[in-house]
Amino acid sequence: MESDRLRIHHLNCISGCPLGGLVMDGFTKTSLRGRLTSHCLLVETPDSLVLIDTGYGLRDVVNPRSRIHPIFRALIRPELREEMTAIRQIERLGFRARDVRHIVLSHLDFDHAGGLDDFPEATVHMLGEEMRSATEQATLLDRMRYRPQQWGTRHQWRTYEVDSGGTWLGFERVRELSNVDADIVMVPLIGHTLGHAGVAIRRAEGWLLYAADAYFYHAEMDSSPRCTPGLAAYQRLMEKDRALRLLNQRRLRELRAADSKISIFCAHDVREFERLAGRSHRTPVDTADRGPAASRVRGGDSDIMQSAAQHFDFDRERASDPPSDPPNPGDPGPPILEPMPDDPRSNRKIPPIDKPPPAL
Numbered sequence: 001m002e003s004d005r006l007r008i009h010h011l012n013c014i015s016g017c018p019l020g021g022l023v024m025d026g027f028t029k030t031s032l033r034g035r036l037t038s039h040c041l042l043v044e045t046p047d048s049l050v051l052i053d054t055g056y057g058l059r060d061v062v063n064p065r066s067r068i069h070p071i072f073r074a075l076i077r078p079e080l081r082e083e084m085t086a087i088r089q090i091e092r093l094g095f096r097a098r099d100v101r102h103i104v105l106s107h108l109d110f111d112h113a114g115g116l117d118d119f120p121e122a123t124v125h126m127l128g129e130e131m132r133s134a135t136e137q138a139t140l141l142d143r144m145r146y147r148p149q150q151w152g153t154r155h156q157w158r159t160y161e162v163d164s165g166g167t168w169l170g171f172e173r174v175r176e177l178s179n180v181d182a183d184i185v186m187v188p189l190i191g192h193t194l195g196h197a198g199v200a201i202r203r204a205e206g207w208l209l210y211a212a213d214a215y216f217y218h219a220e221m222d223s224s225p226r227c228t229p230g231l232a233a234y235q236r237l238m239e240k241d242r243a244l245r246l247l248n249q250r251r252l253r254e255l256r257a258a259d260s261k262i263s264i265f266c267a268h269d270v271r272e273f274e275r276l277a278g279r280s281h282r283t284p285v286d287t288a289d290r291g292p293a294a295s296r297v298r299g300g301d302s303d304i305m306q307s308a309a310q311h312f313d314f315d316r317e318r319a320s321d322p323p324s325d326p327p328n329p330g331d332p333g334p335p336i337l338e339p340m341p342d343d344p345r346s347n348r349k350i351p352p353i354d355k356p357p358p359a360l
Contacts, residue, residue, distance in 0.1 A: 013055020024230030090248030106212030128159035130195020191245025206261030
């Protein structure tokens with residue numbers, strides 16, 4: 001997807017397969033496990049790459065037991081396929097890890113921040129309250145959802161306060177992100193966490209708003225909102241401020257109704273991902289989506305697959321991948337999906353990719 005200045009790629013950076021099937025995702029009828037995306041965006045700007053959220057990362061694939069809490073491993077059961085990580089999909093587009101100069105993070109939950117270590121040179125932008133809440137580890141839920149094992153690049157974090165940047169279409173916004181293209185705007189959407197934010201991107205045809213976990217199910221944005229029982233319960237379980245979460249959902253619905261040119265989508269809805277990406281959520285980004293910036297930023301394709309691979313010693317034995325559904329951009333909803341295979345598991349040790357971060 002292209003605008004006058006920016007080229008936007010939609011990446012599903014590892015699917016979650018939550019217990020509940022139909023009552024969780026609204027469409028899976030052949031399995032007790034549903035399907036959720038980890039919707040991330042790669043934005044090609046004139047001078048750098050900006051990644052919006054990271055999903056799960058390479059280290060999560062290699063050793064999930066040390067990085068994802070066992071309750072969430074059992075409940076969400078992420079489909080840990082290496083080729084679906086952000087770094088591997090970015091490499092398919094012809095880029096290297098070092099080409100990602102900035103990561104704009106909606107929040108620090110394990111399924112949004114797991115790939116931070118795959119981009120050791122990127123500056124990570126987030127709300128200050130999210131950093132404080134995550135690092136305090138004040139509650140049992142905080143210790144389960146926020147995983148310091150995923151924060152090997154903590155010295156690269158840059159934080160922003162909510163009251164520092166005026167407004168965006170009636171919402172508060174933070175001031176311009178440091179060295180990030182001005183057409184990428186961080187919009188606080190507090191509720192799911194105390195420092196949760198959406199990210200808006202200006203396109204020629206109108207704004208694109210990634211609402212992350214401000215809602216979970218596409219029909220929550222309808223004029224008569226509804227949600228599956230499973231996702232409604234999960235949102236209540238994970239929320240840090242119910243009143244603000246529900247208020248921001250209402251405000252997002254009002255914004256969508258008032259402006260037909262804005263496209264609003266969340267992190268975990270399969271239908272939204274497939275509509276925007278134009279392909280199955282089971283498949284990585286198509287190499288045909290490479291733009292001219294790939295060779296300009298990377299200086300050619302001779303060193304493809306060298307960026308993250310230099311930090312990891314992956315052997316290639318993996319459980320067989322599930323079949324991919326053919327892309328069907330015109331279909332408003334995904335087809336019935338087959339049960340997912342068992343996740344690959346490993347206890348292999350890998351060396352750190354960077355020095356330990358200083359204490360905050």
